[in-house]
Amino acid sequence: xxxxxxSRALSRPELLREETRDRVMSIVDRLGYRPxxxxxxxxxGHTRSILLVVPNLSPFFLEIFAxxxxxxxxxxxxxxxxxxxxxxxxxxxxxxxxxSGRADGIILLTGLVPTxxxxxxxxxxxxxxxxxxxxxxxxxxxxxxxxxxxAEATRHLIELGxxxxxxxxxxKHAPSTAHRLAGYRDALESAGLALSQDLxxxxxxxxxxxxxxxxxxxxxxxxxxAVLCGNDEMAFGAIRMLHNLGLAVPRDIxxxxxxxxxxxxxxxxxxxxxxxxxxxxxxxxxxxxxxQLEGRDVAHEVILPTRLIVRESTAPPxxxxxxxxxxxxx
Amino acid sequence: xxxxxxSRALSRPELLREETRDRVMSIVDRLGYRPxxxxxxxxxGHTRSILLVVPNLSPFFLEIFAxxxxxxxxxxxxxxxxxxxxxxxxxxxxxxxxxSGRADGIILLTGLVPTxxxxxxxxxxxxxxxxxxxxxxxxxxxxxxxxxxxAEATRHLIELGxxxxxxxxxxKHAPSTAHRLAGYRDALESAGLALSQDLxxxxxxxxxxxxxxxxxxxxxxxxxxAVLCGNDEMAFGAIRMLHNLGLAVPRDIxxxxxxxxxxxxxxxxxxxxxxxxxxxxxxxxxxxxxxQLEGRDVAHEVILPTRLIVRESTAPPxxxxxxxxxxxxx
DNA sequence: TTGAAAGCGGTACCAA
DNA sequence: TTGGTACCGCTTTCAA
Numbered sequence: 036x037x038x039x040x041x042s043r044a045l046s047r048p049e050l051l052r053e054e055t056r057d058r059v060m061s062i063v064d065r066l067g068y069r070p071x072x073x074x075x076x077x078x079x080g081h082t083r084s085i086l087l088v089v090p091n092l093s094p095f096f097l098e099i100f101a102x103x104x105x106x107x108x109x110x111x112x113x114x115x116x117x118x119x120x121x122x123x124x125x126x127x128x129x130x131x132x133x134x135s136g137r138a139d140g141i142i143l144l145t146g147l148v149p150t151x152x153x154x155x156x157x158x159x160x161x162x163x164x165x166x167x168x169x170x171x172x173x174x175x176x177x178x179x180x181x182x183x184x185x186a187e188a189t190r191h192l193i194e195l196g197x198x199x200x201x202x203x204x205x206x207k208h209a210p211s212t213a214h215r216l217a218g219y220r221d222a223l224e225s226a227g228l229a230l231s232q233d234l235x236x237x238x239x240x241x242x243x244x245x246x247x248x249x250x251x252x253x254x255x256x257x258x259x260x261a262v263l264c265g266n267d268e269m270a271f272g273a274i275r276m277l278h279n280l281g282l283a284v285p286r287d288i289x290x291x292x293x294x295x296x297x298x299x300x301x302x303x304x305x306x307x308x309x310x311x312x313x314x315x316x317x318x319x320x321x322x323x324x325x326x327q328l329e330g331r332d333v334a335h336e337v338i339l340p341t342r343l344i345v346r347e348s349t350a351p352p353x354x355x356x357x358x359x360x361x362x363x364x365x
Numbered sequence: 366x367x368x369x370x371x372s373r374a375l376s377r378p379e380l381l382r383e384e385t386r387d388r389v390m391s392i393v394d395r396l397g398y399r400p401x402x403x404x405x406x407x408x409x410g411h412t413r414s415i416l417l418v419v420p421n422l423s424p425f426f427l428e429i430f431a432x433x434x435x436x437x438x439x440x441x442x443x444x445x446x447x448x449x450x451x452x453x454x455x456x457x458x459x460x461x462x463x464x465s466g467r468a469d470g471i472i473l474l475t476g477l478v479p480t481x482x483x484x485x486x487x488x489x490x491x492x493x494x495x496x497x498x499x500x501x502x503x504x505x506x507x508x509x510x511x512x513x514x515x516a517e518a519t520r521h522l523i524e525l526g527x528x529x530x531x532x533x534x535x536x537k538h539a540p541s542t543a544h545r546l547a548g549y550r551d552a553l554e555s556a557g558l559a560l561s562q563d564l565x566x567x568x569x570x571x572x573x574x575x576x577x578x579x580x581x582x583x584x585x586x587x588x589x590x591a592v593l594c595g596n597d598e599m600a601f602g603a604i605r606m607l608h609n610l611g612l613a614v615p616r617d618i619x620x621x622x623x624x625x626x627x628x629x630x631x632x633x634x635x636x637x638x639x640x641x642x643x644x645x646x647x648x649x650x651x652x653x654x655x656x657q658l659e660g661r662d663v664a665h666e667v668i669l670p671t672r673l674i675v676r677e678s679t680a681p682p683x684x685x686x687x688x689x690x691x692x693x694x695x
Numbered sequence: 696t697t698g699a700a701a702g703c704g705g706t707a708c709c710a711a
Numbered sequence: 712t713t714g715g716t717a718c719c720g721c722t723t724t725c726a727a
Contacts, residue, residue, distance in 0.1 A: 100422065271631050368705075369716090
């Protein structure tokens with residue numbers, strides 16, 4: 036029996052006589068034979084695998100990964116994970132994976148393309164971005180409207196009666212940061228509330244920065260009665276710090292997060308936050324990329340809705356001004 | 366100039382005259398040429414990539430991944446992520462990746478080998494396990510001593526004066542569950558405290574099960590004054606439920622977690638827990654596997670120490686019995 | 696329906 | 712130090 040026959044039994048069984056096919060398969064089973072994917076990929080010119088590039092390994096991105104993996108698996112694609120860790124060099128290495136033939140396309144969660152792939156230099160690999168539109172590029176994007184989500188969350192606070200509403204913003208590098216800030220401003224403006232630069236603290240998405248942010252905001256002459264945080268982590272950090280300062284959430288101050296991580300519902304108190312359909316974001320991204328790889332036309336932009344989830348970290352403002360009480364011993 | 370020369374310029378530059386090498390490299394740079402990794406892997410017989418297999422995408426495993434990635438990168442290995450999701454079939458598919466030539470070896474975090482690779486069937490790929498020893502196999506393992514860690518945590522509660530100490534155990538499928546339970550028992554026995562099956566709740570590592578567990582334990586005739594949880598997530602769930610029931614931690618009941626996730630220090634209250642050196646576990650695993658792949662001898666077992674981190678979720682028992690108070694409105 | 700053989704893009708051996 | 716070339720394992724065209 037020739038190698039061609041074995042190859043056909045595995046790849047295009049319909050071309051073989053049933054008897055031949057069975058004979059091959061039984062031997063394959065017995066030997067535990069698995070075709071060499073490198074050779075196959077080399078010959079076929081593609082590997083049926085896609086690379087998802089994240090800027091870090093936070094649970095937020097990993098859930099998008101999980102969604103993408105689900106769709107990829109169904110379509111018989113392998114999903115690889117590339118962690119750029121914010122390093123442009125590593126990001127470029129991820130893109131090179133496609134040039135090197137290890138993957139057929141990229142799902143990009145970092146919001147930026149390596150400079151080596153700037154327009155006019157190397158051509159982009161098959162690409163879909165998630166969360167962030169690529170400026171000046173016509174690359175399909177699956178995203179949510181951060182601005183609308185942030186505005187809705189801010190409006191929730193306004194409707195509760197808050198007037199002094201602060202914002203702890205995310206990392207400057209993330210384009211979503213600007214959009215969430217814009218939504219916060221939109222809501223304040225439509226309510227006729229004054230914007231104050233003092234009420235905006237530049238965080239970096241870490242719990243630590245959330246804690247630092249709220250401490251800083253509290254030191255203001257006119258401290259806020261509510262804070263919209265750029266993500267859940269910073270909200271957790273903020274709440275923790277408030278408790279540490281002897282302040283209770285939401286009694287003394289209301290806190291809103293962004294993302295609705297799994298932990299949000301189980302935090303103490305459960306966090307009011309903006310739900311982002313991470314899983315679906317991943318699913319759609321994988322679907323679009325696979326369509327693209329298979330030569331079909333794809334949507335240029337998909338916008339998935341966010342949703343405000345009201346839990347127990349928000350309430351009407353207290354009568355008296357929130358002031359740091361005795362700092363807890365520990 | 367021949368292809369052989371280009372190949373050498375990229376793979377073994379020391380074999381070329383400096384001038385030739387520079388000439389090749391300048392053209393490589395200009396063209397953005399990247400060697401095809403499939404062809405290279407096919408020819409060389411290895412890919413310099415290793416696959417890390419996790420049972421799910423929880424932050425716990427991802428931190429081990431991050432540690433392994435660090436070492437892999439330094440050694441110029443790519444680290445792939447395989448998510449078996451508890452499915453034996455997917456687990457087997459991960460092992461097949463090595464047989465298919467996509468990876469050279471496996472770092473296994475699931476604690477079990479697919480049945481297709483049972484002793485006497487297919488030979489195991491180059492393998493290092495993390496956290497769990499493989500029964501009946503001489504596979505290198507990098508682990509911590511869960512039993513000692515759990516005993517230390519339990520002793521901490523005993524020293525605080527607790528006598529009724531419960532345990533919310535992890536998933537039955539994880540071997541660590543049994544070890545942590547054993548450590549809990551060890552400490553109780555050495556302190557001369559009675560063991561009661563009622564005080565052991567079978568959880569599954571989720572926050573939800575932690576919440577259900579503590580609710581159940583509280584309904585006991587003689588409810589516990591402290592609970593050792595099999596991981597941090599269950600501890601968070603437990604604390605949340607307690608607050609929901611109008612009970613405060615640690616005033617009414619003490620809670621200890623296991624793992625020391627990032628969130629532990631920022632939970633409300635900050636969680637007393639057992640630190641597991643996840644990052645180092647990953648680093649060591651990658652290092653051992655790479656050594657093994659390069660034909661060197663490797664340690665058969667590496668045991669890394671755990672460490673009890675005392676924060677604010679534990680305190681001496683209250684005088685009066687903890688009883689569920691008014692259930693909070695929300 | 697099956698077999699023979701070319702070729703995917705590199706690497707490494709041998710020769711020059 | 713460089714070039715020519717066989718070969719890694721598979722797919723696919725062409726011929727039988």
